[in-house]
């Protein structure tokens with residue numbers, strides 16, 4: 001499909017989805033199955049795509065020193081942008097103070113986080129290694145799949161001709177999966193429409209959403225405006241300064257990925273589309289995109305980090321608890337880690353938020369206050385997560401080429 005045509009159709013899908021979900025409410029649940037089919041088709045591609053991408057990506061980087069430098073640059077980009085995002089979140093929540101004068105009405109720990117109270121930093125490290133690869137594939141535990149594929153691909157490069165044959169095999173697997181992604185894009189506008197319309201329908205349509213907004217609207221405004229500052233000012237500036245590429249054109253080229261992120265609320269499910277946009281539209285070299293994007297979809301979550309920081313301070317403000325500079329530093333650190341540890345799936349950020357709240361002694365019941373609007377904010381932060389990954393691919397590709 002022509003890129004411009006797809007772009008307009010994707011935007012039309014989102015707009016129509018919002019309109020129909022808003023107006024017709026629960027009646028739109030009837031199109032939910034179409035959205036689920038689209039989402040399932042994306043998810044179906046994720047595991048083979050991640051494994052083959054990482055193997056081909058690491059093999060494409062050549063010798064181990066180059067892998068080290070590229071990995072280091074990617075890491076610096078991920079950490080720097082995530083930290084900037086958290087700082088923006090903290091500044092905005094301190095300025096707007098959305099939790100002051102809001103009464104905390106939820107008294108129970110939400111089901112979503114029950115049993116997760118003991119999640120800590122060491123659990124994030126533990127999730128790097130899988131005791132059972134088949135189960136990790138079934139459960140889409142991507143971080144451990146990435147670690148395995150990186151090691152596996154790295155070893156293949158040391159095995160000479162036989163190793164090369166296996167790399168070629170995965171190269172072909174990767175190319176064929178990307179062809180399927182290409183085909184799937186024909187259905188994307190419809191899929192995006194159905195996902196949004198049915199989700200808004202399930203949330204009770206426009207009236208109920210507005211009622212929820214009336215309660216904690218200031219909090220929503222804080223998160224969204226901080227996300228906008230990061231997504232529309234900070235990230236494009238980084239792109240322009242490092243690559244001299246026009247951020248508006250770059251943005252236009254990844255709209256299909258951003259709209260998919262908004263409608264699926266999952267960086268992982270969006271990954272096939274993110275790679276497609278990077279390579280086909282933004283002309284990012286295959287070796288950069290295959291290396292950076294799967295990693296980014298899993299560990300680089302600017303939107304989630306920003307969100308966790310704002311949410312923690314919002315809860316503190318509701319309870320009348322003053323968090324001093326030292327405690328806000330702790331929030332800064334744990335929100336960054338929590339975002340790295342969050343899986344690229346819907347509402348994963350809510351679960352890792354346990355770590356942030358516990359680090360400064362805030363009650364987990366506070367998460368209950370966020371649930372009613374989280375389905376919406378999850379979409380917004382996932383879009384920023386994917387945008388951050390896409391720019392990361394551009395930055396790394398540029399630095400790679402100039403080396």
Ligand code: ASP
Pocket residue numbers: 265266267268301303304342343344345346347348349350378381382385
């Ligand atoms: N849904 C987000 C993502 O997939 C993670 C989160 O913040 O919940 O990027």
